[in-house]
Amino acid sequence: MTGLVVLVVTLLLAAAAGLVLRSRNGQVRATREAASTGAAALVAQLDALGVERGERLTLLQFSSPFCAPCRATRTLLADVARTAPDVRHVEVDVAAGDPELALVRHLDIRRTPTTVILDSHGEELARASGVPRREQVLAIVGPPETPQVSGR
Template structure:
């Protein structure tokens, strides 16, 4: 499993978990995903939401094998990837995935 740092992401990791979203400028489902992840991060203490522009961070996209947007990674408090999903997630699925990280 991959481990990501705050430096690699350009943002602080959450105390309990981090929702990392890979997006592109013209990706329609990315907007809805942004809303869902921000909402969940706002509801669950210690959870951060970080959005990464896939076009600007090609080295990270290649390293992590991101092939479509949105792709969401759930990191635990140490930055370890514990869940991964491509496509627009449902709020209930994001909350369930956080259970594996917290």
């Protein structure tokens, strides 16, 4: 009897959690100014890691080795970055080492993949966890400079 109650409660909670996660997953949310972390410190950390930023925008993706959606995110963001020469997609492996983990904590990254969109000064504009919605990323990046020849 106890087992039946535990079973029903567990499935209900898991289903509720799943629905919430599904609705939030990949949503690109604008970063409020108060939540934005110090751009200068961030730029210094990125430089120390050898991460090259885009002239206008940087699509900073955090990935882990055990992560299938990270691959989908990589494909999507690389595709978006290809549409604009001043936008760069860079990927940080959170498991690579302590400097990477320091960056993860600095930006308070909790899941992989998480994408942080930075402006030319390293100021955070928006972020998304999960595979970002393409149209929401494009809304920030803007229209491509040249007509895009897509392979899809």
